Amino acid sequence: MTTIYIDESGFTGDDLYNPDQRYFVIASTLIGDDEAEQILRRCFPRYQGPEFKFTNIWKRGTNRNGLRSFAQEVPGLADRVFVYIIDKRFSLLIKMFDYLVEPGFYEAELDWYADGWGMRYMNVVHRDLLRHGSEELYDETVRLWDAFARSPSEATLASFAAHVEATIAASAPPLSSMFDLLRKGLMHFRATNPKLEDFADSSEIQVTSVFSTMFYWRQQRSEDFDLVHDESSAFLKQRGLWEAMLRDDVEPQLIQSSNGSKVELPLRVRSTTGVRSQDSAAVQLCDVLAGFAGKAAPGFGDKPKDPFVLELVMEGAGELVQGGVMPHELYIEGPPRRREGPDAVDQMVDLLRPHLDQMAQDRAGHE
Incomplete structure (x- = not known):
């Protein structure tokens, strides 16, 4: 049995x-309390x-040498640390296309998800929105989708649809085609x-x-x-989803x-325990790692804009093993393959x- 410790940063x-x-x-780490x-x-x-909190460490200039030391520790810990990073703006774009x-691809018997095709296509969408459009167009598109996702109604969907129509009229391929x-x-x-009001929880991350x-650790x-x-996390407010x-x-x-x-199910996570973060140095270490990764995230795909963050990346923090939902320069090389049996969503x-099924019963009970 192996214990995995986790903490988070940037949840809104x-x-x-x-x-x-x-x-x-x-x-997340495999590092216990004593070593942490x-x-x-x-x-x-x-x-x-x-307790050690990244927000307190970051805001005090006297901790800069400590952060340098921390960055230098990372390479020696890399095989026991994993950070999962979501670029929330890019995530909204992905959810929109999902x-x-x-x-439409599914009905055409094409597998959007096989071999990571859908993610590669979203890298194309991300690139072309910025190359042929603008930061403002990107932001407005995801802002309007976010408004609908958070409050699904005819009005919020109509606002998004009007934006789509206006963009088609004002642009040329590839933007107009997209x-x-x-x-x-x-x-x-x-x-x-x-029933748009049933379109719920689409922004869950x-x-x-x-x-x-x-999934990563099982691999x-x-x-x-x-x-x-950390027991203060909102993570288990959705206990039913997690248990499923x-x-x-x-x-x-x-x-x-x-x-x-790919990974084999079941994942075989035998217990999920919340602890007070002040009682667990292992959870505190995850807090520091999560906070730092959030600062460094723009630099994992490019050079960080903050010179101090760049210094920390060069000192060793760049060795953090990381994955998640971030745009990359990996693009499609043709159409998706034909769907054979259940896809990833199925x-x-x-x-x-x-x-x-429980969610459906709960909705029926409130009608």
Whole structure:
């Protein structure tokens, strides 16, 4: 049995369009309390406070040498640390195409998710929005989708649809073609979602990020897991979703992630325990790692704009093993392959069936 510790940074609930908190990070380690405390005290010997918190470390200039020391520790810890980073703006773009465009591919018997094709296509969308459009167009598109996702109604959907139409009229390919896909997707979405108020939880990223973190560790390790997290996290407010993801009464099977990698279910996470962060140096270490990764996130794909962050990346923090939902320069090289059997979403829906059925019963009970 191996214990995995996690903590997070940048969680803003369903408010994914939040320029002040662009990145959401889950940091996880296999490092226990005793070793974690040694690392933190070695790097930040003058730190004062009941627990090590990245926000306190970052805002005090006297901790800069400590952060340099911490960055230098990273390469030696890299095989026991994983950070999962979500660029929330890019995530909104992906969710938009998942709900509006992917269903058309599915009906055409094409597998959007196989071999990571959908993620590679979203890298194309990200690139072309910036290359042929603008930061302002990108922001307005995801802002309007976020407004609908957080408050689904005819009015918020109409505002998004009007933006799509205006962009088609004002642009040329490839932008006009991209937004035409969204227009066609909106027609299908309206036809298949007559009760917009039931379009709920589409902005969920917290539980799915923890699941993706366990997905990574299951690819690395064969033993069962215990999971320990900060009890103040909102993570287990969606206990039903988490328990459905971990259920053992599924046939052993390979499930595919958005990047095309696979892992066998069930994940075999045997316990999930919340602890007071001040009582766990291991959770505090995850807090520091998550906070730092959030600062460094823009530099994992390019050079950081903050010279001090760049220095820390060069000192060793760049060796952090990381994954997540971030744009990359990996693009499609042709159409998706034909769908053969259940795709990644079909598999996830099957896994979550008890949770989804309970949600449907709860909605019916309130009508």
